[in-house]
Amino acid sequence: MTGLGDIAAVGADLRRGGFSRHGYDRAELELREWFTAEAGRRGLDVECDGNGNLWAWWGAPGDGAVITGSHLDSVPGGGAFDGPLGVVSALEAVDVLRAKGFTPGKPFAVVVFAEEEGGRFGVACLGSRLLTGAITPEAALRLSDSDGVTLAEAMRAAGLDPARVGPDQRALRRIGTFVELHVEQGRGLVDLGALVGVARSILAHGRWRVTVTGEGNHAGATLMVDRRDPMVAAAQVVLAARRAGSAVEGARATVGRLVPNPGGTNVIPSSVDLWLDARADDDARTRAVVAEITAAAQAAAADEGCAVTVTEESYGDTVVFDAALRDSVAGVLGGVPALPTGAGHDAGILAAHVPTAMLFVRNPTGISHAPAEFAEPDDCAAGTRALADVLEELAR
Structure with a gap:
C-alpha cells in the first residue's frame, strides 16, 4: 500500500526493531502531519477535537455520520500494520469510492484516535475513552510517561489545550456508525482460508x-x-x-x-x-x-x-459487537467469517455508545505487537476494497 510505504521510516526503532510511535512524541506528531496532508490532498477537511483525535470530513460534518479509521501510534517496537493499516485503508477507500463516482448521502469522516496503544501514558484507547467519558479528564491529565512528562504537558507541547480534554457529546452524536479495519492479531483467517473477516467480540x-x-x-x-x-x-x-x-x-x-x-x-x-x-x-x-x-x-x-x-x-469488560451491523457488514462482503479477538480497539470503547463493526485483514504469521507483524499487499488491497464496499452501503 502506497500510504504504508510513505511512513515506513517514521518512528523506526533501531534498538527494538519495528516501530515506536507514541502519543504526542516526535514520530506520532509527524504521522499526524502526514495524515492531515493526505486528507487535505483528497479535499477532506481536518479538525482536531479537544481530546487530540483527528477527524477528516468528506463534505460537511453532521450528526449520524459514517465514520471509519483507526490509530497511528504503536506499542514499543511494534509492527507496521497495527493502526496505520486502518488509517491508510480508510483514505484509500475514499479514493475507491470517488473513482466509482460515489458521493456519500450521509456525513462521512475518517478518524485517527489518539494514544490507542497506551504505549506512552499507560492507558489504552485514551482518545476514545476521553471522548466517551470512560476516563475522567483529571485522571487522564495526571498520567505520565517514563520520563515523568504528564499527558497535560505533552498535549500542551503539541499545541493542544488540556482544558478541552473530556467527554465530548457533540463528537459522539456525530458518530452514527463506526467501522474500523485492522490487521488480524492472530491466525483465525489464515486457518479458515479467508481473506477478510468481521469481529464478533473482544475479550x-x-x-x-x-x-x-x-x-x-x-x-x-x-x-x-x-x-x-x-x-x-x-x-x-x-x-x-x-x-x-x-x-x-x-x-x-x-x-x-x-x-x-x-x-x-x-x-x-x-x-x-x-x-x-x-x-x-x-x-x-x-x-x-x-x-x-x-x-x-x-x-x-x-x-x-x-x-x-x-x-x-x-x-x-467483554465487548459484543452490534449483531445487526456485524451481520449486515458480513453480508455485504458475501458472508465472511465472524471472529472473536483478544485485542482491544477504539471500536470496542465506542461499541457501548454507537453501532460499531470491525473488519480484519489476514495476517499470515499471526504475530502482532512485534516487528514480524505482516499482511500481504494483495490482502491489504482486498481489505481496502471490502471497506469501500461496506462504507458505500452504509453511507448511501
Missing part, C-alpha cells in the same frame, strides 16, 4: 500495576539471609501470571514490562514495578485470574519481607 481485559517495595542495598556486602529483595518477589509474580493464565480456559496473563529502582547491576533494588495485562472471555474469569495473581504477589512479598500494592490502571 474482557485490563492492565494492573504491581509495585513491590523492599530494602535497597549493596549486592556484594549484603548476605543472602539479610535481604529484603523486591526482585525476588517480582519474579514470583511473573511466574504466577503464567500459572493463573494457563489455569483458566481462554485466559491470557502477561507481564510485559518490569522496572527496578534504581536499576543498577550491583544494587539490590529498593522497589520493582511491573505491569500485568490480563484477559479472558468475561469479567468474572478475568477478575479471577487477577485475584489469583494478586494473592500470589502478596504471599511472595511476605516471604521476602517486602510489601506489595496492586493498582488497576485500565479495564474494559
Whole structure:
C-alpha cells in the first residue's frame, strides 16, 4: 500500500526493531502531519477535537455520520500494520469510492484516535475513552510517561489545550456508525482460508500495576539471609501470571514490562514495578485470574519481607459487537467469517455508545505487537476494497 510505504521510516526503532510511535512524541506528531496532508490532498477537511483525535470530513460534518479509521501510534517496537493499516485503508477507500463516482448521502469522516496503544501514558484507547467519558479528564491529565512528562504537558507541547480534554457529546452524536479495519492479531483467517473477516467480540481485559517495595542495598556486602529483595518477589509474580493464565480456559496473563529502582547491576533494588495485562472471555474469569495473581504477589512479598500494592490502571469488560451491523457488514462482503479477538480497539470503547463493526485483514504469521507483524499487499488491497464496499452501503 502506497500510504504504508510513505511512513515506513517514521518512528523506526533501531534498538527494538519495528516501530515506536507514541502519543504526542516526535514520530506520532509527524504521522499526524502526514495524515492531515493526505486528507487535505483528497479535499477532506481536518479538525482536531479537544481530546487530540483527528477527524477528516468528506463534505460537511453532521450528526449520524459514517465514520471509519483507526490509530497511528504503536506499542514499543511494534509492527507496521497495527493502526496505520486502518488509517491508510480508510483514505484509500475514499479514493475507491470517488473513482466509482460515489458521493456519500450521509456525513462521512475518517478518524485517527489518539494514544490507542497506551504505549506512552499507560492507558489504552485514551482518545476514545476521553471522548466517551470512560476516563475522567483529571485522571487522564495526571498520567505520565517514563520520563515523568504528564499527558497535560505533552498535549500542551503539541499545541493542544488540556482544558478541552473530556467527554465530548457533540463528537459522539456525530458518530452514527463506526467501522474500523485492522490487521488480524492472530491466525483465525489464515486457518479458515479467508481473506477478510468481521469481529464478533473482544475479550474482557485490563492492565494492573504491581509495585513491590523492599530494602535497597549493596549486592556484594549484603548476605543472602539479610535481604529484603523486591526482585525476588517480582519474579514470583511473573511466574504466577503464567500459572493463573494457563489455569483458566481462554485466559491470557502477561507481564510485559518490569522496572527496578534504581536499576543498577550491583544494587539490590529498593522497589520493582511491573505491569500485568490480563484477559479472558468475561469479567468474572478475568477478575479471577487477577485475584489469583494478586494473592500470589502478596504471599511472595511476605516471604521476602517486602510489601506489595496492586493498582488497576485500565479495564474494559467483554465487548459484543452490534449483531445487526456485524451481520449486515458480513453480508455485504458475501458472508465472511465472524471472529472473536483478544485485542482491544477504539471500536470496542465506542461499541457501548454507537453501532460499531470491525473488519480484519489476514495476517499470515499471526504475530502482532512485534516487528514480524505482516499482511500481504494483495490482502491489504482486498481489505481496502471490502471497506469501500461496506462504507458505500452504509453511507448511501
